[in-house]
Amino acid sequence: MRGAAARGPIVIRPGRLPLSWTVDRRVPPVLLLLGLATVVATVLSVGYGQYFIAPLDVLRTFLGLETGNPNHPFVVTTLRLPRVLIAFLVGLALALAGTIAQGLARNPLASPDILGVNAGASLAAVALIVLAPAAPFYLVPPAAFAGALVVAALIAALSLRGGGSPIRLVLIGVGFAAVAGALTTALLTLGRTLFAARALIWLAGSVYGRSWRELWAILPWLAVFVPLALLLARHLDVLHLGDDVARGLGSRLALWRGLLLLTAVALAGAAVATAGAVGFVGLMAPHLARRLVGPAHAGLLPTAALTGGLIVLLADLAGRALFAPVELPCGVITAIIGAPYFFYLLYRSGGS
Amino acid sequence: MAGVGAGAVGTGVARGRPSLAVGLALGVALLLLCAFASLSAGASAVNPGAVYAALVAPDGSNAQVIVRTIRLPRTLIALSVGAALAVAGALMQGLTRNPLASPGLLGVNAGAALAVVLAVFLFGVGSVTLLTWCAFLGAGLAAAAVALLGALGRGGATPLKLAVAGAALTAFLSSLTTAVLVLNERTFDEVRFWLAGSVAGRDLGLFLRVAPYLALGLAVAFLLARRITTLTLGEEVARGLGQRTARVKLAAAGCVVLLAGGSVAVAGPIGFVGLVVPHLVRPFVGTDYRWLLPYAAVTGAALLTLADIGARLVLRPVELPVGVMTAILGGPFFVFLVGWKVRR
Numbered sequence: 001m002r003g004a005a006a007r008g009p010i011v012i013r014p015g016r017l018p019l020s021w022t023v024d025r026r027v028p029p030v031l032l033l034l035g036l037a038t039v040v041a042t043v044l045s046v047g048y049g050q051y052f053i054a055p056l057d058v059l060r061t062f063l064g065l066e067t068g069n070p071n072h073p074f075v076v077t078t079l080r081l082p083r084v085l086i087a088f089l090v091g092l093a094l095a096l097a098g099t100i101a102q103g104l105a106r107n108p109l110a111s112p113d114i115l116g117v118n119a120g121a122s123l124a125a126v127a128l129i130v131l132a133p134a135a136p137f138y139l140v141p142p143a144a145f146a147g148a149l150v151v152a153a154l155i156a157a158l159s160l161r162g163g164g165s166p167i168r169l170v171l172i173g174v175g176f177a178a179v180a181g182a183l184t185t186a187l188l189t190l191g192r193t194l195f196a197a198r199a200l201i202w203l204a205g206s207v208y209g210r211s212w213r214e215l216w217a218i219l220p221w222l223a224v225f226v227p228l229a230l231l232l233a234r235h236l237d238v239l240h241l242g243d244d245v246a247r248g249l250g251s252r253l254a255l256w257r258g259l260l261l262l263t264a265v266a267l268a269g270a271a272v273a274t275a276g277a278v279g280f281v282g283l284m285a286p287h288l289a290r291r292l293v294g295p296a297h298a299g300l301l302p303t304a305a306l307t308g309g310l311i312v313l314l315a316d317l318a319g320r321a322l323f324a325p326v327e328l329p330c331g332v333i334t335a336i337i338g339a340p341y342f343f344y345l346l347y348r349s350g351g352s
Numbered sequence: 353m354a355g356v357g358a359g360a361v362g363t364g365v366a367r368g369r370p371s372l373a374v375g376l377a378l379g380v381a382l383l384l385l386c387a388f389a390s391l392s393a394g395a396s397a398v399n400p401g402a403v404y405a406a407l408v409a410p411d412g413s414n415a416q417v418i419v420r421t422i423r424l425p426r427t428l429i430a431l432s433v434g435a436a437l438a439v440a441g442a443l444m445q446g447l448t449r450n451p452l453a454s455p456g457l458l459g460v461n462a463g464a465a466l467a468v469v470l471a472v473f474l475f476g477v478g479s480v481t482l483l484t485w486c487a488f489l490g491a492g493l494a495a496a497a498v499a500l501l502g503a504l505g506r507g508g509a510t511p512l513k514l515a516v517a518g519a520a521l522t523a524f525l526s527s528l529t530t531a532v533l534v535l536n537e538r539t540f541d542e543v544r545f546w547l548a549g550s551v552a553g554r555d556l557g558l559f560l561r562v563a564p565y566l567a568l569g570l571a572v573a574f575l576l577a578r579r580i581t582t583l584t585l586g587e588e589v590a591r592g593l594g595q596r597t598a599r600v601k602l603a604a605a606g607c608v609v610l611l612a613g614g615s616v617a618v619a620g621p622i623g624f625v626g627l628v629v630p631h632l633v634r635p636f637v638g639t640d641y642r643w644l645l646p647y648a649a650v651t652g653a654a655l656l657t658l659a660d661i662g663a664r665l666v667l668r669p670v671e672l673p674v675g676v677m678t679a680i681l682g683g684p685f686f687v688f689l690v691g692w693k694v695r696r
Contacts, residue, residue, distance in 0.1 A: 109516075158691050167512040168690055171452075174519045175687035178623065182679030185548060186672050204530045279523065323535055332531045339524030346516060347504045 009296075021233065023299035030292050034306035038088065041310060045087075045317045046080045050325060078211075086210045086274055087316040087330060088309040089218060091281050093271040095308020096229050098282025099289070099301055100264040103236045104257060108345055109170050111282030112148070112268035116176030118279070120151030121272035122203065123180040123187075130187045138217045145221075145269035151176050152265045205278030205331020207316055214274050221270035225263050226305070232260055233297040240297070278315075278331040280338020281308050287345065372643050375636065379650040383431075386657045390427040391419050394664045395671075398423075425556040430660045430674070431653040432559075433551060433615045434625055436566045438652020439573050439645055440611035441626025442633075443604050446580045446641060448499075450511040451631070452689065455491075455612035456623030458518035462525040463494020464616035465547065469529050473539045480561045484617045488565075491613035495605060497521060512690070549622040549675020551660055562614045569610030570649065576604055577641040584639060622675045624682025625652055631689070 010028070013020045043062075047053040053075065057067040061076040098111035112118050124147025125140050158172055184203065235256040238246045246253055268282070285308035286300070292307075293299045312330055315337075319328035391403045398406075398415045406416035437455060444453035455461050467490025471483050498521050502514035529547070533540040579600045582590045590597050615622065629652045630644070637643040659677040666672065 158687070167516050170516050171512060171519070171690040172687050174457075174515075175683045175690065178679045178686070179683030182676045182683065186667070186676050186680075189667075189670060189672055189676075204527070204534070279527075326535050328531055328534055332527045332534070335523055335527035336531070339520050339527070342520045343501055343504070343517065346501075346513065346520070 012298075019231070021230075021298035022296065024294045024296060026293050027299035027303065030303055031306065034303065034310060038306060038310055038313065041313050041317065042084055042088070045084045045313060046076055048317060048321060049075075049080065051075055082212045082215045083207050083210045084313065084316070086215055086218070087207045087312045089215075089222060090207065090271045090275040090278060091285070091312030092226070092305045092309040093218075093222060093267040094278060094281040094312070095285030095289075095304045096226065096301060097264040097268040097271070098308070099286040099297070099304040100229060100236065100260050100267075101282065102286050103240050103297060104260055104264070105169060106240060106242070107169060108287070109167065109283070109342070111280075111286075112152075112264065113277060113279045113282050114170055114342075115151075115155055115173035116180060117148045117151050117155070117173075117265060117268050118272050118277045119177040119180035119184075121145070121148035121269045122277050123147050123184045124150075125273050126184050126187050137213055141217055141221055141270045141273040144273035145266055147180075148265045148269040148272070149262075151180070152261060156261065203276055204329040205276040205334070206319075206327075206329035207275050207312075208327060208329065210274070218270050218274045221266060225266045225270075228259075229263050229267070229301055230298075232256065232263065233301050236260060236297040236301075240295075275312075276329075276331060278312060279335045280342065281311055281334050283345075284308075284334075284338050284341050285311060287341075372637060376643075376646055376650065379647065379654070383650050383654045383657075386654045386661075387427050387431060390430065390657045390661050391423045393661050394418075394423065395669050422553075425554060425559065426551050426660070427657065428556075429551045429554050429559050429618055430657045432563065432566055433619045433622065434653040434656025435649040436569065436611040436615045436652075437622060437625040437656070438629035438648040439570055440608045440615070441628075441652075442630040442641070442644055442648045443573055443580065443608050443611075444626070445630050446584050447601060447604050447608075448511075448514060449584060449586075450514055451693065452511050452515040452627070452686075454624070454626035455608065455615075456621065456625075457515055457522070457627055457686075458498045459494045459521035459525060460491045460498070460608065460612045461616050461621035461623065462522040462529070463497075464488075464491040464613045465621045466490055466525045466529045466532075467493075468617060469532050469539060469543055469547070472543055473532050473536050480558050484562055484565065484614065487617035488609055488613035491616065492609045494521065494525065495609060515690075546620040548673035549620040549678075550663075550673035551619050551656070552663075552671060552674075554618060559618050562618050565610050566614045569607045569614065572603060573607045573611070574642075574645055576600060576607070577645050580604060581639065581641040584641075620673075620675065622656070622678055624678045624686065625656055627689075628682050628685050629655060631685075 009022050009024055011020055011022050043055050043058045047055050047058045051071070053061075053072060057069070057072055058076060060067045061072045094112070097117075098113075101110045101112055101115065102108060104110075121144035125144040127147075128135055128140055128143040154176065155169070155172060235251065238249055238251045239253070239257060239260070241249075243253060271278070285304045289300055289304035289307045293303045311334065315330040315333040319330045319333050322328060388400065388403065391407075392398045392400055396415070396418060398419055402413075402415050403419055405411070406419040410416055410420060440460075441454040444455065444458065445451055447453070464487040467486040468483055470490075471486040475482060498514070498518050501521065502517040504517075533543070533547075579590075579595060582593055582595055583597060583600060583604075587597055590600075612626075629648050632655075633644060633647045633651050637647050656674065656678070659681065660674045663672040663674045663677045666677075
C-alpha cells in the first residue's frame with residue numbers, strides 16, 4: 001500500500017468544468033471494493049428474513065426477471081429494498097457529516113452524534129410528530145435540520161468561547177444531548193401518540209418499517225448536500241491545516257466553514273429524521289476510512305461515505321439476524337461496537 | 353490542583369461553626385416545608401390543613417387517602433434518593449478531585465440500571481433483595497470500569513477525560529439496556545416507568561427494603577467526612593498526615609456504590625443531582641466535608657423534592673418523570689461547568 005502511495009496521487013478533472021480532485025492512488029480500488037461489498041451486503045440483507053429469498057433470486061428480481069415465485073417482487077421491492085437502501089443512505093449521510101465535523105473541528109472525537117447535534121434533530125423531529133400529528137412526513141427532515149442547526153450553532157459559539165479542546169467540545173455535546181433527550185422524553189410523555197415501545201426503538205435508531213415514502217423524503221437532501229460535500233473537499237483540506245495557514249493560503253474562512261457546517265448539519269438532520277439517532281457511525285466511519293485512504297478529503301469523503309453506509313447496512317442485518325425473530329434496532333448495534341471504539345480513540349488521543 | 357477541584361471555590365470569608373450550624377437548621381426547616389408542599393401539591397391539590405390532619409389524625413377521606421398512600425411514599429423516596437445521590441456525588445468529587453464526577457455522568461447509575469434490567473429479564477421481579485444487590489453489583493462494576501478507562505492513555509485521569517469516558521460508558525451501557533428491553537417485552541413493561549427515573553408510583557415495600565442500605569451509606573459517609581477532607585488535599589499530603597488512603601478510598605467508594613445503587617434500585621437512574629448539589633453547596637460551606645456532606649444531603653433532598661413537584665405541575669395533568677426535570681435543569685449547569693469552570 002505504501003509503495004502505491006509513493007507513486008503519487010491521481011488527479012481527476014471532469015471534462016470542461018472548472019473542477020478537480022486530487023486523490024490518493026489507493027482511492028479507486030478501495031472505493032471499488034467498498035462498492036462491491038455494499039452490493040453483496042444489499043443482496044444478502046434484502047434476501048434475509050423470516051421469508052428467506054436466495055441471493056440469486058434477489059438479483060433476478062432487481063433486474064426485473066421472473067423468479068417463478070409471484071411473492072418475490074412484492075417482498076423485495078415493497079417490503080425490504082426501501083429499508084435496506086435507507087439503512088445505507090442514513091449511514092452514508094452520518095459518515096459524511098462526521099468526516100466534515102472532524103475536519104472542521106480538527107478534533108478526532110467530533111461527530112454530530114457525539115456533539116449532541118443528532119439529539120437536537122431528534123428533539124425537533126419528535127416535537128413535530130407529537131405536536132402536529134397531521135403534518136406530512138416530508139416536513140420531518142426540515143424540522144430535524146432546524147433542530148440540528150440550533151444545537152450546532154450553540155456548540156460553535158461555545159467552542160469559540162471555550163478555546164475548544166477536543167474533550168471539552170465533546171462534553172458540551174454531552175450536556176446538550178442530555179437536555180434534548182430529556183425534552184424528547186417529556187414530549188413523548190405529553191403526546192402519548194406513539195406507543196412507548198415504538199418510541200424507544202425510534203430513539204435508539206432504527207430503520208424498522210421504513211418504506212419508499214421515507215426514502216423519497218431523504219433523497220432530495222442527499223441529492224443536494226452529498227455533491228456539495230464532495231465539491232467542498234478541497235476547502236476542508238485547507239481548513240484542516242489551521243486558521244492561520246488557511247488564511248495565508250487565501251481561503252475565505254468564514255464562507256467555507258459556514259457552508260461546510262451547514263452541509264454537515266443538513267446531512268445529519270436528514271439521517272436522524274429518517275432513522276432516529278443511530279450513534280457512533282459519524283465517529284467510526286471517518287477513522288476507518290482514514291486508515292484505508294489517508295487524510296486528503298477528496299478521497300476520504302467518498303470512502304467514509306461508503307464505509308458508513310456499509311456499517312449501518314450490516315448493523316441492520318445483524319440486528320435482524322442475531323436474535324431472530326426479535327429485531328434489535330441498528331442503533332443499538334452501532335453503539336455497542338462504537339463505544340469501545342470511542343474508548344480506543346480516547347486512549348490514543350491521550351486527552352490532549 | 354486539578355481543575356476547580358474541591359478546594360478553590362468559596363473560601364472568601366471564614367465562617368464560624370455556629371453560623372454553619374444555624375444554616376443547616378434553617379436548611380432542614382426549608383426541607384420540611386418542601387416535603388409539606390410535596391404532600392399537598394399535585395393533580396388534585398390538598399390544602400395544608402387537610403395534609404396535617406392526614407398525617408396526625410387520618411379519617412379515611414379521599415384527600416387523606418391520596419396524601420397517605422400516594423404522596424407520602426413518593427415524598428419519602430424523593431427526600432432519601434435526593435440526599436443519597438447528592439452525598440454520592442460529593443464523595444465522588446472529593447475522591448477523584450474532579451468537579452465533574454457524579455454517579456449519573458460517570459456511568460454508575462447506568463451500570464446499576466443495566467444490572468436491574470438484566471435481573472428482571474433473567475429472574476423476574478420476584479425478589480426485591482436480589483434486585484437491590486444486582487443494582488449494587490452493577491454500580492460497583494461500572495465505577496471500577498470508568499476509573500480504569502478514564503486513567504488509560506497519556507496524561508492519566510484528567511477531570512475532562514474521566515467525564516468523557518463516563519459519557520461513553522453510559523452510552524454503551526444504555527444501549528445494552530435498550531437491547532435487553534427490545535428483546536423482551538415483558539421486561540420492558542415491568543421496568544419502563546422505572547427506567548425514566550421517577551419517584552412516582554413506587555412500591556413503599558421496596559423502598560423500605562432499600563432504606564437501610566441508604567442509611568448505612570450516609571452514616572459511613574458522615575463518619576469518613578474528616579478523612580475525605582484530608583484526602584482532597586492530595587494523596588501524598590493525606591499519606592504524610594498518617595492516613596491509610598487506600599482504606600479510606602475503598603470505604604468511600606463502597607458508600608458511593610450503596611448510595612447510587614440503592615437510589616437506582618428505588619427510583620431508576622436520575623441524573624445531575626449528584627453533579628449539581630455539591631457545586632451549589634460549596635460556596636456556602638467551603639471544603640470541609642464534615643459540613644459539606646450534611647449540607648449536600650439536605651440540599652439534594654430539597655432539590656429532588658422540588659423537581660418532583662415541578663414534574664407534577666408543569667404539564668398538568670400529565671406527569672413527567674422527575675429524571676426529565678433534573679436533566680433539563682442540570683444539563684445547562686453541566687455545560688456551564690465544562691465550558692467555563694473546569695480548566696483541564
